[in-house]
Amino acid sequence: MHLVQSMAYVNETPWHGLGNQLVAHQPLEVWAQQAGMNWRIEEAEVRFVSGSAGSSLGSIYSFPDQKVLYRSDTNAPLSVVSSRYQVVQPAEILEFYRDLTEVGGFELETAGVLKEGKKFWALARTGQNTTLKGRDRVNGYLLLATACDGTLATTAQFTSVRVVCNNTLAIALGDGTGAIKVPHRSQFDPQAVKRQLGIAISSWDGFLARMKVLTDCKVKDDAAEAFLRRVLTYSVNPTADGSTSAVNDRAMKVAHELYTGRGKGSDMASASGTAWGLLNSITEYVDHHRRARSGDHRLDAAWFGSGATLKQKAWDEALKLVA
Structure with a gap:
């Protein structure tokens, strides 16, 4: 059963290998058709x-x-x-980017529909990017997504993609400025969201500073092991009294191998033996290696579900290493 109903993209094939490829700089009407978003x-x-x-x-x-x-x-x-629920249409998700792409220097990169139309999104490159030491390039993106089945508020979120391995990481700062969420009991006002995001453009600068600190932070082997253990420990029977926790041993093994040389870009100066490398071992595990029923289930979890939560936990733990 496929979650991804339809999708379009430009540039490289996405990491989940799905979708119709478009030539760059297509009008939104072409995106709507090719991404399967031309319905109400x-x-x-x-x-x-x-x-x-x-x-x-x-x-x-x-x-x-x-x-x-x-x-x-x-x-x-x-x-x-x-009956009070406020609908956000597929066309509104694409329309949000019209002025950003026509005058703001943004470029739509993927858009599509998940779960037969219950969830849909568009992702655009912001034009912001940086190269960490050793040619480790990270690009800035803006993701806008919504769902009409109660699983997601309309969410505009800055996100980053590490080019070497296509790992995605939400640019969530401690104060939450990286994401704007509009619940469906409120009217979605795209201009108001953009104004709020205008403040958050500075979140890229904060994110950049933190990334650089992570690349400078060398981590000893036992500390790396402890980091992975903290991130990959989960509660067993959290509702029962005296709930216990367990470590996901398969995930530990895979993430450790990714960190110590198997991961894409793990041998770069920015990542080898550093907190940045540790963080990327988790993002690569979530985006590419975590067990999932299919590529599109993995996409849904990595952006919106348990995978996104795991990446946030890894980010928080990585920042503790440099605190």
């Missing part, structure tokens, strides 16, 4: 039929507190939500 979310009231099974058809009643969201092109149902 329609709404209808919830109705139900009373009467016991097997009997003749009962009366039809409506349930005014809820509404059904469905696709305009296929009529496929997407979700049942509160």
Whole structure:
């Protein structure tokens, strides 16, 4: 069962190997078509039929507190939500980037639809980039994503991609300025979000300073092992009293191998034996090696789910090494 319904991209094939390739600088209308985002979310009231099974058809009643969201092109149902729920359309996600790409120097790189249309996103390069010591290049991106099944607020988030291994890492600073979340009970106001992000453009500078500090931080073998153990320890029966924790041994083994030479770019001056290398062993594990039912399940987890949480934990632990 594929989560990625459809997707388009420019430049290199994405790390998950999915999607239709486009020539650079296509208009948004072409993106909408190729990314499978040229449909609308329609709404209808919830109705139900009373009467016991097997009997003749009962009366039809409506349930005014809820509404059904469905696709305009296929009529496929997407979700049942509160009547106060504010829909964000696929076109609005792409439209958000119009002025950014036409005058702001941004370039759309991927856009697409997950889970039959329940979740969709667009990702653009901001034009910000840096090269850490030893030609280790990191590019800045802006991700805008939303879902209509209750799993995700509309989220605009600065993110970075380490070119050598295509690892993604949300630029989440301690004060949370890297991400703007608009819950679906509020109206999505793209200009207001951009104004808030305007403040957060400075988050790239803060992120850059931290990356450089991580590349300068040498880590001893036992400290590296302890770091991986802290990041890859999870709670067992967290609801039970006296919950215990366990280490994911397979993940420990894979991440340790990635850190000590198997990882892409692990031999670079920036990463070899450093806190930056440790952090990237976790991001590479999450993006490329973590067990997943398919490439698109891995994408969903790495950007929005448990993988993103794991990367955030690794970032927080890496910053403790240099504190």
